[in-house]
Amino acid sequence: MIDKGLIEAENKTREAALRADYAALGEHLDRRGIDIAALKDRAKGFGVAVPSWGTGTGGTRFARFPGEGEPRDIFDKLDDCGVIHGLTQATPTVSLHIPWDKADPADLLAKAEAVGVGFDAMNSNTFQDHADHPLSYKYGSLSHMDKAVRAQAIEHNLETIEIGEKLGSKALTVWIGDGTNFPGQSHMGRQFERYLSSMKEIYQGLPEGWQIFSEHKIYEPAFYSTVVQDWGSSLLTAQELGDKAKCLVDLGHHAPNVNIEMIVSRLIHAGKLGGFHFNDSKYGDDDLDSGTIEPYRLFLIWNELVDAESADLDLAHMIDQSHNVTDPIESLMISACEIQRAYVQASLVDRAALGGFQDANDALMASATLRAAFRTDVEPILAMARLEAGGAIDPILTYRASGYRKQVAAVRPKSTGGGGGIV
């Protein structure tokens, strides 16, 4: 963990400048009729879950270049998650992946409490073979031709729920790699029906107060068709299963240029939006850091979410990225801050003015109203929220000053994994 004294000492060097910037922004926002303190409270109330697997260096399907001091197991990963939340105060929960993070739930709970984080949605995994699963998922899992493989995959999902229940989680995210690489390889209709039938069995096993999220992905690992290819298939699944089933939108799982914010709006309309996997992409499912390629799209997605706040959405927010060339802790910290930034920027959209311009068919002013919010530099709000919550004004520089990576590298042996490391 990062020493509190170090955070305070680092903050001292930046606090006077922050207070001046915050006061200036407060005056500016006041002229626009916006209360900066209310925005700061919203920033403080924000939280996005860190994926446990994101704390290790990721890779591509070609290779993985391990970093220094990579976490050896889920307990090391939780240490790293504690550092990320301690500095950003924006990532209060961790999303676990079974079987990668399998451990005694009592030990997991004790460790999470020690590092100051809780547990978010659980993730099952039937896109690779497990050492203790006798049957292979090479030709699919929940939609497999063979009932015995489907039963094994269903049982794994039920076990993931059972582990999550002991950890205080309230949701299961299901993403499957099932699909085909050749036209004609599988009957697409019957394959989808088998998937739905398996999902219904998992749905029956949901404890009270739990939700199940269906996550779609346009391609990969199957390249011709995937069983849950798009938000249409995901919505059909959620609708067929029932009230506890919702759709999860991973920002990287769409064709290039797809209007994701419109999909968000449609899923809100259907009452079926369950959550997000945040990342950014240039070409496909690149798993790049949130806000690095298309920050305006991230803002527009948040604009839909803030607009729908009266609908009392209960959404799961999680980062889902692969960090190939950066220190994963730094990437996760800066990504959490970018997602929080888009949320705060979307919160200062003048919605009354926007509605008026929409009603008057004033496309230019409607668009300008959105951009006025997007252009506003809300960094002093984010930094002040962090400072008041005990975090770092500058999480990256404070982290670097702490020497944390060097310290853990001394006790965590260098990972030798050089193979494909896609996550």
Ligand SMILES: [Mn+2]
């Ligand atoms: Mn995802």
